[in-house]
Amino acid sequence: xxxxxxxNLLDGTVVTDTSLDxxxxxxxxxxxxxxxxxxxIRPESVLLTGLCNPQVVRTAxxxxxxxxxxxxxxxxxxxxxxxxxxxxxxxITTNYGLYEASGILYREGLQSYETQTEDDCx
Amino acid sequence: xxxxxxxxxxxxxxxITRAEELAYELRIQEVMTEDVFCLEPEMKMETALxxxxxxxxxxxxxxxxGHLLGILSIEDLIRALRENNMDVAVxxxxxxxxxxxxxxxxxxxxxxxxxxxxxxxxxxMDENGTLVGIITKGDISNGLLRALQRDYHAEELIRYRAxxxxxxxxxxxxxxxxxxxxxxxxFTHGGNASSNIKRALLRxxxxxxxxxxxxxAVYEAEMNLIIHTTHGGTLRVEIEPHKITMExxxxxxxxxxxxxxxxxxxxxxxxxxREMGFGAGMGLVNIKRCVDEMRLIxxxxxGTNLYMxxxxxxxxxxxxxxx
Numbered sequence: 001x002x003x004x005x006x007x008n009l010l011d012g013t014v015v016t017d018t019s020l021d022x023x024x025x026x027x028x029x030x031x032x033x034x035x036x037x038x039x040x041i042r043p044e045s046v047l048l049t050g051l052c053n054p055q056v057v058r059t060a061x062x063x064x065x066x067x068x069x070x071x072x073x074x075x076x077x078x079x080x081x082x083x084x085x086x087x088x089x090x091x092i093t094t095n096y097g098l099y100e101a102s103g104i105l106y107r108e109g110l111q112s113y114e115t116q117t118e119d120d121c122x
Numbered sequence: 123x124x125x126x127x128x129x130x131x132x133x134x135x136x137x138i139t140r141a142e143e144l145a146y147e148l149r150i151q152e153v154m155t156e157d158v159f160c161l162e163p164e165m166k167m168e169t170a171l172x173x174x175x176x177x178x179x180x181x182x183x184x185x186x187x188g189h190l191l192g193i194l195s196i197e198d199l200i201r202a203l204r205e206n207n208m209d210v211a212v213x214x215x216x217x218x219x220x221x222x223x224x225x226x227x228x229x230x231x232x233x234x235x236x237x238x239x240x241x242x243x244x245x246x247m248d249e250n251g252t253l254v255g256i257i258t259k260g261d262i263s264n265g266l267l268r269a270l271q272r273d274y275h276a277e278e279l280i281r282y283r284a285x286x287x288x289x290x291x292x293x294x295x296x297x298x299x300x301x302x303x304x305x306x307x308x309f310t311h312g313g314n315a316s317s318n319i320k321r322a323l324l325r326x327x328x329x330x331x332x333x334x335x336x337x338x339a340v341y342e343a344e345m346n347l348i349i350h351t352t353h354g355g356t357l358r359v360e361i362e363p364h365k366i367t368m369e370x371x372x373x374x375x376x377x378x379x380x381x382x383x384x385x386x387x388x389x390x391x392x393x394x395x396r397e398m399g400f401g402a403g404m405g406l407v408n409i410k411r412c413v414d415e416m417r418l419i420x421x422x423x424x425g426t427n428l429y430m431x432x433x434x435x436x437x438x439x440x441x442x443x444x445x
């Protein structure tokens with residue numbers, strides 16, 4: 001899915017200086033726990049999250065995440081935006097909640113890029 | 123010192139393109155067309171025209187008993203058509219003024235011959251003077267393009283082997299060590315060292331998969347140092363051609379029960395840490411998934427040492443892949 005289309009679908013705002021031209025994401029994952037993201041997200045995804053600190057951008061960098069959507073109208077701190085600008089990872093904000101934002105993108109054909117893991121919590 | 127033959131300086135040599143070099147490296151037999159269709163000298167010009175038209179030939183050698191007698195080209199056919207003389211044998215119109223090249227000569231010899239003559243194709247002969255193929259300018263361009271593409275793929279391979287640096291330096295055992303001091307409670311810079319480690323690995327030529335696995339493992343370890351230590355700790359990454367050893371160590375407080383710490387979901391993190399998206403007791407589990415070997419040694423007196431190893435190159439020692 002083109003990132004520009006994703007922004008339209010979520011009535012989103014791009015808060016970084018990154019250009020969205022020809023920027024594509026292959027799938028998505030929604031989570032607030034960065035360890036879960038690191039454990040399960042496939043490369044080239046967009047991450048939907050309610051967490052706004054710089055760790056989210058660092059996680060994106062480590063896990064080859066292409067873009068981040070902050071849900072429920074949360075605005076990332078300037079520091080988070082600065083790192084994202086440096087690393088060229090677009091940050092998008094939307095007023096939708098995590099469930100609804102994920103649902104809209106899933107309905108429009110953006111598949112889950114979260115790999116299922118075996119039962120960890122024995 | 124004056125010299126009759128101009129010597130190419132290093133500066134001029136810089137401008138020699140890879141394609142020009144290849145013209146010297148490639149042999150004619152590597153780019154020529156083999157299995158050439160041959161005409162017989164007694165064949166009628168009319169028949170040759172039919173064959174040329176049907177097969178889209180623009181020229182063909184004329185051979186009798188394995189001996190090359192001449193070349194018949196489209197121009198020869200046009201001459202015969204103008205003279206309305208299509209009933210005669212091919213040998214009446216073929217070009218017998220032959221310029222040939224040898225199959226083991228470099229391609230540049232054929233290029234020279236093309237520029238010195240007006241021929242569009244040259245017969246290629248082996249050491250015994252037997253016709254083994256035909257070379258055209260098109261064959262040369264295609265051959266050079268193919269060779270350049272091979273060069274490109276070879277270059278890609280080298281980059282992916284993470285060995286540029288290591289191949290250039292000869293020693294009994296070469297390794298590159300990166301060290302990062304991690305401060306206790308420094309959430310602002312959390313992940314900074316790991317990002318730098320991942321970038322370094324990619325620059326050294328690690329595959330994106332290996333860089334990602336190392337990045338995830340070392341990121342979790344970095345967050346552990348920030349969250350759990352008394353004074354912070356150190357990340358140490360040793361890169362060798364066949365393996366990457368990552369180590370996170372601190373001087374306390376140590377883990378009371380290592381087995382318990384390894385259990386998924388077990389956590390001693392504070393709410394503050396959980397609000398950062400960490401501290402859910404999945405860090406060590408994640409690390410274990412990403413690396414080939416992991417060892418956690420801890421004591422309440424000396425602190426904690428976490429070793430993580432990822433093997434490179436050999437596929438059998440590298441069974442785990444994180445998508």
